[in-house]
Amino acid sequence: MYAHHYWGLTVNGSSETIAIDDLTVEQADQELARLAAILGKANRDYHTADAPTLDDATFDALKRRSASIEVRFPALKRKDSLTDTVGAAPSDGFQKISHAQRMLSLGNAFTDEDVFEFDARIRKFLGFSDNDGLDYTAEPKIDGLSLSLRYENGELVQAATRGDGEVGENVTLNAKTIADIPHRIANAPTIFEVRGEVYMSTQDFAALNNRQLAAGAKPFANPRNAAAGSLRQLDSAITKSRPLRFFAYAWGEISTAFAQTQSGAMAQLKNFGFPINDLTKICKNPVDLVAHYQSIEERRSTLGYDIDGVVYKVDDLELQKRLGFRSTTPRWAIAHKFPAELAWTRLNDIEIQVGRTGALSPVARLAPVTVGGVVVSNATLHNEDYIAGRGGDGELIREGRDIRVGDWVQVYRAGDVIPKIKDVDISKRDANAAPFSFPAFCPECGSAAVREDGDAVRRCTGGLICPAQATERLKHFVGRAAFDIDGLGAKQVEQFYADGWITTPADIFTLKDRYSTGLQQLKNREGWGEKSADKLFSAIEDKRQISLRRLLFALGIRHVGDASAGLIAGHYSSWAALELALTSASIGEGAEWDELLSIDGVGAVMATSLILAFQNDAERASIDRLVAHLNVQDAVKIENVDSPVSGKVVVFTGTMDRMSRAEAKARAEALGAKVSGSISAKTDLLIAGPGAGSKATKAIGLGIKTIDEDEWLALIDGL
Template sequence: MADPTRVDELSEDEAAAELARLAETLLAANTAYHGQDAPTLSDADYDALKQRNLAIEARFPDLKRADSPSEQVGAAPADGFSKVHHAVRMLSLGNAFETEDVAEFDRSVRKYLGLGAEAALPYTAEPKIDGLSLSLRYENGRLVQAATRGDGAVGENVTANARTIDDIPTTLQGAPDILEVRGEVYMSHADFESLNARQEAAGKSPFANPRNAAAGSLRQLDAEITRARPLRFFAYAWGEVSAPLADTQQAAIQRLGDLGFTVNDLTALCDGPEEMIAHYAMIEQRRATLGYDIDGVVYKVNDLALQARLGFRSTTPRWAIAHKFPAELAWTRLERIEIQVGRTGALSPVARLQPVTVGGVVVSNATLHNEDYIAGRGAKSEEIRGGKDIREGDWVQVYRAGDVIPKVADVDLDKRPADSKPYDFPDTCPECGSPAPREPGDAVRRCSGGLICPAQVVEKLKHFVSRAAFDIEGLGAKQVEQFYRDCWIKEPADIFTLKKRYGSGMQQLKNREGWGDKSAANLFAAIEEKRRIPLNRVIFALGIRHVGESSANLLARHYGSWSVFHGAMTSASPDSDAWNDLLGIDGVGEVMAQSLVTAFELGPERDAIDRLAAHLSVQDAARPDTSSSPVAGKTVVFTGTLEKMTRAEAKARAEALGAKVAGSVSSKTDLLVAGPGAGSKARKAAELGIETLDEDGWLAMIDGL
């Protein structure tokens, strides 16, 4: 069976559409799971969706959304509890599903730290408890506060409830003056069965699973209800501490055990991925006999000094990962194949399925990626699914590990109808009839209709009002479709002339289905509010191919203002100074640069951009406070081998100090940092008279900043 987590078959339009669906689905799932203790997805499916989101973002970093699930932790705290601001954020963990993911995690840690494959790097491995995260704050040995994770920054104050749990000590002997212990509240299988028996005897609804029961019990407004529930607690981490617990993860956990907390006796020290995988297999085999729910194994770098050096991404630590247990499969009938047209004209095939339940969720659609995928070919023309093609009427295997629209993983040829025919992929757009050629090197066919294709126009408008772009409250995908059908909006600029074109606008809008005086007034007010908007959002909202959210941020930081950006894109013909400057931005390649320049060439797309800009007050990109930085505003290039920090660390440090990090040396380069092995970049810098420092010189320059 083909790897169900592969994303290399996805086109850019498919990826953008799927990221949008993932963001919406995971936000709802987070709210249901963390805020209401009533999950709408199974744990395996939820984790698989997040895995899919991360895989797509890794494949298409420019498409990462402002509301990306990878930037979110948990859900906002409920209104019934007072709020607790965590002194140290309670982050989630990245996920691994395959053994190769674990090996890649080890490689990424070593690469970041600059460690070779032979260097010793022990990890701890422990069961991942399927419960509710809890933070316990002790001051001078006394429990003073207990809080749920919430959204990672702010949680719910459940101190009174936590005091009723036998596994949670209220006083400690020999603890640091300030100690924040973190762990998981859970319910054993036996206690869960007994609780449900009492619920049913009392005529109340039983709980769906132990995790729901534990979460619902801890988050009771009446602590006496919590006291009557058999909750337990495993300690496995810490937040704020006034003094270190130990030098290693393993020793710190042992210290928590010595202080009176229950720690998991299946935690082990592993020397590299092979031992980590072996421990995972052992725990998976014992999973059914543990007496409590787990959904994987967590690996952590054992050395706490290395943990500190590795640090954190926006929502996950670099030094830990959760190796999750597998998700589920199902078989069903593929009734028909439909073609959808995206904002860049890509023709994307979608399988309409006979509804089937997969992992507790009913699904009726599956992505088919492109014509090669349907034909049984991969991105490099290699066979997938054993070369079996996909046809209407086929009995297909559906995999939900990460797909909101799931993926067809396999085909049962024994059940293929005798009269089935290979699918004939269209070479014209089903929406406007324009030719849909497939350019050399492109995985998809694209409609050539451009602005005459209604599907492309609508999808561009939806992108324009999306959350990471203009995010106009009250004007979402549904409203865009309605206004387009009614000929109220044909391009982004039309949004800002709605009220003027329809008199007060209020009367005509409020008489339409779903609108009233208040909603109409709110929409026009929201549109007015978005006339003033940050530069990065405008660049992203234009929907230029290959320019995603991350790229828009890069471009905004580099050019600073709309006028400078517009002028540069207008004058950036190949080999011009503006073109070379554009390519000098670290993260911008020729493909993206050509897309940008093409969009600003004289023609209908440029005219639409200029009409939009006339209605906006575009805010300059925010600049960090780098008044004391010696490299603020300068362009820095790193080359050669850095020995005291990795390239990623050096780049992040330079950008934090206000520097622009470029990938190539030009006349605009201010500083070259050259390590051993520096070649052509060092020679070119010397020819141009550019200041060059070695790694020690660079560290001395930024020392103390």
């Protein structure tokens, strides 16, 4: 549902949202013109007016779309296309300076895989094997303004901005006001161009904005804009009053070589008196690069200045020379960008989805936007209060601003979870936009949708007669952590439900009796045959034997997730004991209630939900009909396990050769381990198979013990 890289939404048939593969020549031409206008304006605003009108993520997404259309329709490429350019042409207020050597931008990496590919590309280009040594430097990418300083005979004679890479602006007088930039350097080559980044510390930025506000002036959007605006003042007295800083990281024209390696050059720059970033590190391979990236990312908010990624460069300058450039970027360097966590986009529509517990969930349909390197076109809106600008306790959120269809909204992704809406820009709201009216009836079955006291969510009261709830329950029932029946996925369940073949879970286990002989047979259905039908029947037979944990999770009782199901199953051990306890329990009192709450991880809300499910007549009938078809296996009692992994938090990653991931997880849990999906400081052990990727890297960074599958099997051998 939360599609990545999905451009296929259609809004008013405009070409802006047509998938690139579907564009006609006319539409592509129109679209390139439209993108060129937007990007051109944004680019000018960004570089010239020092006030961005488009956020970076949107800009990048539009630029990529433009580039992709050009790949499909090369003949339509415009003269003003931005896809090959770096930065913007200089503004008119400053004298122009042609760079003796072009100032380039870097290619970008967004994922760990991109970094491994970068290394592989370089090795291939150089004819290096995997074993040939290849050092890299890794340094924070300062989010500021690039500057080129030209020294002749040790004297600073010129400072120029990057401009479009070929021609920049002469800001020599202003650069001389920056304390970090030496006016004279000793023992340097006769001609020596030093390049680096002008930036403003976050603390100085905050103080500057306070002064701006006190003086009735407009505050700057971020430290980068403040640095750019300050450096590009026509009056250098103003620049001098602004606390600008400088880091050196590269060079342009030089009359004589001054180092053999990137790291050696950095050390020399430091000797000459330039500040260099002390987080720069030599890395031996891409695993080291990614580890250093992660350690810098973790410290990002504490550095005192903004960075937007980590730059990797081949250390050996001779190799840099051999690698050279492709169009506008060097082959020997890449910028590994941090995810752009936030992006603004338009809310095209709000749709209501009905879940398996009847919850009406509002989903934002967005104009696609890149957030954290991923194109997002849907986001959750939680519930009606959230849309109205109220939080869980009735408090105001977003200062009470509500969200309406057509609004500009700020999207964010926390970790890898479903994108969310953080804020709304009501200054861009259409005057006719109406507040969103949340439906009081289920859009799927028409039953009343009510909100009970204390529930943030409006729920369909249709129960099992609601097709949305019934199909969602069935989909949950056949899901991976539940019955996991081969050949019976969400799609098949929907089709069987639509035709009345399966309406509740118990019907799955009578499918063979009803549809293997007679007038209607599964093998005669469209998309099915004798073989696939037999396969499904036998896959269903296999699942008549099911663990207590899977069964309990599969029932889809509100608040009872996979982990809770495991804890509850581990406690009661058998279906008979669990059923008896929940049938005789009273909500809020009695021995059965107390026993439920004694289970670690079970609270009053979950306990109530369990009791209600087992004591509601319709629900209970459905459960009993199902269980009559099953042979429920007892759970291993967790507290009795004595094993080397008992009580340990373990994580599996990569591929396993001798057992599936699901089996490995089940084994570990049977031995008393807690199996987690992600690495954290709490992880005790990582079991990494081939292709382990970023989890293994992270584990190394955190000093977590990592073993392979063989070592794991040896560890649990005989248990």
